[in-house]
Amino acid sequence: MASKIVSLTLNGREIEIMVKPLMTVQTLVREQLGYTATKAGCKQGGCGGCTVLVDGEPMQSCLLPVEDIAGRQVTTLEGLTPSDGLHPIQEAFYENFATQCGFCTPGMILVVKALLDRNPSPSREEIVDSLTGNYCRCTGYEPIIQAVSDAAQRMNGR
């Protein structure tokens, strides 16, 4: 087993970790470091539950070898959440009933963060387009789409 030492920045903190060949970012954050907001859903890149941001871009952590992103910035939902209270996107999801079981929520919120960073006032179509890779099996998508519009307004108001 040719394990390697990889350095990267996780949620603003520089870390150095030992990884087995082909170990994924999902396994790193969930199993090695205990950041369990990133979910393990289909492990096929199909559900979006494991989405993380790499240099601000959404990627499926279940398909991403840690070594591939050495030196880059990884953000999980833990990195977005302030130490006191909630991020405006989280507030908007909470208040618009966009969360039921919550399994898809971390991936959704990270995609929305990436969307609003690029486009502070997205149209409904742009919101839907950005979230096509994230499956929700509880609420239906309508409250989620409303939450994204609401989050955009909250963030623009600040």
Added chain:
Amino acid sequence: MTTKEYFLPQSLDEALNILAEHPSVLTMAGGTIAMPLINGGISMPEMVMGLRQAGLDMVSQSNGTVSIGATTTFSQIMDMDSIPMLQEAARNVGGWAIRNMATVGGNLFSPPPSGDFAVALLALDAEVKLVSHKGERMVPLSEFYTGFMTTALEPGELLTEIQVPVPEGQTAYLKYGRRYANTPAVVAVAVHVVMDKKKVKDARIALNAVAPHPIRATQAEGALVGSALDEGSIAAAAAAAAEACEPFTDSIASEWYRRKMVDVYVQRTLARLV
């Protein structure tokens, strides 16, 4: 996970060396085809080579040809405006996160119903560059596919680049899936038509998800050439495409339905050019 060695070459040379030294190595780029199989235990490669850092993601244009590095992602293609059909095809691959990972080169190796980008390259008469220690060769994409999940790639060769002529005529692309986006194709259609004096001078019609690999519908193309692009010739071309394709049944659609939809979607795609 049974993988004992993961190689991450930093250059093409290094990648070719690894390939020469370890012929059984599994090559991947974005990981969106290989990693699901590995995660699911369907593929258990001892050695894997990832191309994400090999510097094969350059896009350039000269003398009417766009050269796309094999590991260029679909998000990169969507930022590129030289060939609008490629942007449209890229938009039809996966969701946002997948488009940030999946690559143009990888799409040429993905089994149907995947290959929704490759079908556009086929209609544009793209060529692929295959490189090994012995040298390099260009192969037309139409000759690259040899069967279900088999290609003209020889052992020791790497697909490094896709060369796409800037289209001379009009293009259109339509994908039909079961939902709005991030969905496997029932059928995907890409067309390139050159007109001369209101008659079709040259036509290329490519289909995906209705054969063991993305195909050119040559009978349909023949039905168009020399005719005006009107309802009659379009209907004839679509009927020829539906007859000649070799659809399959999977969880997305039946063989019967796919064939019907080839007829409908070839008509709709061509109608966009009228």
